[in-house]
Amino acid sequence: MTNTQDSVEQGLRLPRPLRRLVDVARNYWWTWTPDRLSVFRDMDPALWVSCEHNPVLMLRRISFLRLTQLSTDPWYLNQVENLVRNFDSYMKQKDTWASQMMAGYDLKRPVAYFSAEFGLDESLPTYSGGLGCLAGDHLKSASDLGVPLVAVGLLYRQGYFHQRLDSNNWQTEYYTNSNFNDLPITLMCDEAGEPYMVEVEIRSRLVKVQVWRVDVGRVQLYLLDTDREDNDAVDRWITAHLYGGNADTRISQEIVLGIAGLRMLRRMGIDPSVFHMNEGHAAFIILERLREEMGKGADLAHAGDIVRQSCVFTTHTPVPAGHDAFSPDLMDTFFSKYWPQLGVDRKTFLALGAKRVDDPWDNFNMTVLALRYSRTCNGVSEKHGEVSREMFQVLYPGKSVDEVPIGYITNGIHARSWISPLFWEMYDRYLGEQWEEHMSDPEVWARIERVPDEELWWKHEALRERLVAFTRHRVAMSRRGRNEPEEWVNAAQTSLLNPDILTIGFARRFSTYKRANLIIQDPDRALAIFSSETHPVQLILAGKAHPKDEEGKRLIQKVMDWARHPKLINRVAFVEDYDIYTARKLVQGVDVWLNNPRRPLEASGTSGEKVAFNGALNLSILDGWWIEGYNGKNGWAIGEEIEGHDIAAQDHFDAQSLYSILENEVIPMFYDRDEKGLPRTWIAWMKESIRTLAPQFNTDRMVAEYVCNIYAGACAVPSATRPVLTGAGFKADF
Template sequence: MDRNVFARVWELRVGRINVYLLDTDIPENSAEDRLITAELYGGDLEMRMRQEIVLGIGGVKALAALGIEPDVFHMNEGHSAFLGLERIRLNVVEKKLDFYSALQVVAAANVFSTHTPVPAGNDSFSREMMQKYFGKFAKELNIPFDELFSFGHTRLNPNDPFSMTILALRLSRHANGVSKLHGEVTRSLWKDVWSGVLIHEVPITSITNGVHTKTWMAPEFADLYQKHLGDWEEHVTEPEFWRGVIDIHDAQLWETHQQLKRRLIDFIRDRERHRRERLGESPESIRKVNRILDPEILTVGFARRFATYKRGTLLFSDKERLKRLVNDATRPVQFIFAGKAHPRDEAGKALIQEVYKFSREPGLENRVVFLEDYDSYISRRLVQGVDLWLNHPLRPLEASGTSGMKSAPNGGINLSVLDGWWREGYNGSNGWAIGAEIDNGTTEFQNEVDASSLYQLLENQIVPLYYAKPDGKLPLAWLQLMRESIRSVTPVFNTQRMVKEYTEQLYIPAARGYQNFSRDGCGAATHLSQWKTQMRKDWPQVQISDVQVANKDRQSISVGESLQISARVHLGAVDPQHVRVEAYHGEVDNGEISNPTATVLNQSSPADGNGSYIYQGSVPATESGTYGFSVRVVPTHPCLMQAHELRLITWS
């Protein structure tokens, strides 16, 4: 398109960090363009496209205008993925590189994190819209528009729309999901971007999210840790240090927690009193506020964005059973709900309305509360004050989740589906896991299983444990669980550990890659680009013509022995130093090799004159069982940053 959009840059100082915000609501822009940054979730796909151009391309230009020249760019979700195209364009225009050489430089220095485990949550644009906004841009990159468009889809179906997530994956050599399970889901979700590559080898790793512990920890708990453990902020990531919670006296730990619980309940009553006064309710109704919740009762919290997959109404699937729980004469339970829905998520809003209605029903009022106007302040009050933190997303749709991480440093215990972070956090003695790890049942079946499990855990394990007070005062077994929750969750699920992992696993390799490809007039990038072009041209010649097993008894090999493998590989014009020949082996399960390992086979004989070579190696038989193997050839080059960057594999 032939028009300029201007943006004012706002600088926001958050501690030692500068945050830059782009604002198009300025006189230099048309009325239409002034709205681009007005509303995050407003507008149609066209508005979304404009916002993502301003964020991605405008973001790169803004940093340049500020004199900031980063080596590494980190994209969170695909919304900013156009920054990769702008960085390539700058290399083409300023350094006179061709598109594919510039791509090597830029992709080496891009990091991409995806937080969305469903395809529908990823932005995509039609071919027509991309042509409208990027037709001219493709000319600046010196490539045909169709070639540019292909960077936004799997290349298996040319009719697919242009996916921002696929663009980000293609323009990054470093990509991650935000928990171990989410990494597995993401590799499976985007496997077609690496067509032909085995799912577990798709180059998407995982770094589990964390929370800023000091932000969410109540000052009372911070003081308690300071007194009994020492300078906890300096040792927040050290599991051994947190074993010190064992030394905190039962009465002190319980009283600190109860103090925060009383504060939470006072806060909720205060808000409800103001709400009833605002609505002009009767003096009797306002007096009844003091009956809402009770600090001596087991208190369960559920607060988050109300997306349908988080199943905010799962607890209400058996109302009679719930009423028996909350109205038990000697061991009652109370629940506090809070949250907001995405402005466009009508189903999510409907869930909030349902929860609110349930909280007003006879038999549930005063024991089930919904807090309005959810924000970080309410969230902090909740995670610091409840006994039990409830989370039951539809597995495996929770990429990570962090609310339960915030509860643990405050002595809160998690009751959650084994999804997102809790699949790693749960150790069998620091909380409870709802339901089985179902991967392929229907939604209805999973709802049924998880609701049943939730009620059984509450009735048979959680409630009895909370109210078991051998000395008549303190729930000693519950206190042990609190300690284990603090000890196991706090040192692992925090931002210090998370940032350290991003730095070591992604940022430093990306910075090194950028430096390697940028030096000497980007010589290494140009060389790698040319090598890839030649390799793609020559690869069809690569064939594995014969595989032999040298062992006398091929079918039965004793543990401790090795399988001797030799393979005849025809490489044609491909240089042997640019291939890796591997035996791919592992236990056979339903005809598939599970938990595979790749063992490199070494070249043992020179070419026979027509480009064929013999490769040999041995695979140790370390455990008993039924095993299988295959032989494969993959291209290799010292400058490749991913094992399957070319998506080329030849199998026997």
């Protein structure tokens, strides 16, 4: 089913001792193996950076001379042999968690996981932020646990935008084309060598869709692509940008994802047992499933019952704008020829996605469609489940808020992808043999007390120093790109930030509700905190505002204009073009992770979970996952919700709380050192954070909950062994 010619040609180009590197390079397993730093990077560190950490492109561009040198280096060949051995062992493993918990499950009928974005690695630009990283981590843990799962998404020619700040600190955007042949992906072809292709009708034209396969360990991700020469020029751009264009583009993309995605699985002979819609973008799966069942003779009610048993839905945001809704006129444009295939009229069709079914002007809401036709629905934290029940109570007349059938599974992170190699090696030595196979066992993480304070601290300091060096380099590049004076570029490389002082990180999408400017609500008080000579503090920021979000761009500008104060020039830095690579450096290197959205708009959040595995402490609003994780000795909680809905008063209250915590708790604790120069209380909090948060907020636990509580209707999980799960409280031993 795959076109392997490219792989063969690439393999033949390598000296014989290195040819198996092609197999590893074309499987994103390499992104979470501890060996990932050495084998590809050490080929040519400068080239590795210029190839944007893409091993396939690396193997294409590296000189044959260098390859022959490496093929005769015994130390390097030993590294390659170990990597290939580990890869083969992983891919052939049969005794997995899923093999025990899903005994009797029909492996020929996997779970199909649909998402508009997947964040696997910076080399594959199919993500924008948290939703994508969560989806990528879901696939990685599914692979680790051996869960039979395939995934479906879109392959974006230009991905999400790249970001620059101009001389006025205003965000500008630009796009670059990806060469799909240079990515670790494979065009899917039939036995005759022709690409697998399906058609969907969009704007009264038949659009041809092809599919590429991405190997994610033992899981296959299929990415749909309309950029074909036999498509209309407009239709070739459907899969050009992630979250770009207008409503026409968005609905076109979601038709491709849901309808063409299901047709492509059928075309390839894949018959899923469960369709998991990760956010409402994929909800058109339901229409296609209804069409299939009604084509077999079922009426709408009976077809709906059948479809409902095979579909599950996860909602990710309590922000109304995050739930796609299309006007009736737009639905007419795109679906007027589709609803006759369901045997229904326009009114009945539009009612499938309407909150108020008797309102002819109500928008067609993708979340509503998914809720109506899913066997189970869940939010991504306990609080988010509660908020979602309130938001959508209108769909369940006669039920109280508590009776609305929307549960929750709290998000986690794929620890193997986000733990720094330095900490991974430390965990290997102190947490016990094969600790990573028992990621959700609290007893494993209780062994963090075995780590000597001195060792934990020097490793953390080394990661902070690396973060400072990385930030200096990136800021210098940005200044050079703006044609700033060379002395200003050099200053970034030598004077910006200090590797020995308290470092706070803030990195996320610059939406207004995330309140990036809360830290500067009182500019003078903030100035006093960040310009102190006796207890110095520095701030590293990163993140993008959506191209159409003028207020979000203004937030970036306001914070960076404040940072131009002479006393802050070397204490505040902004890293442009936030991506997974930058995120890893930040979450692994900061001392404190700042998160201060408006309540209750943080559905879950996972960046703070990433820093916990790397020894940093969270300073956050009690919202999303942090409500479940905070215990008073593993980080700090900012403010509390005040009565009423006065946004300005709430912002003021939270800002004052933030300043007070920094001045009276965070900063004094960090600089309280013993005779050895160690902040003993701080280190104790680091260990408490790791001990309490790591076993809960990982995707091994999360995916296991999906298997046992969400996918279970199609799984042969014996009822006697099926745990009753309640969000992040699940403590099963993997």
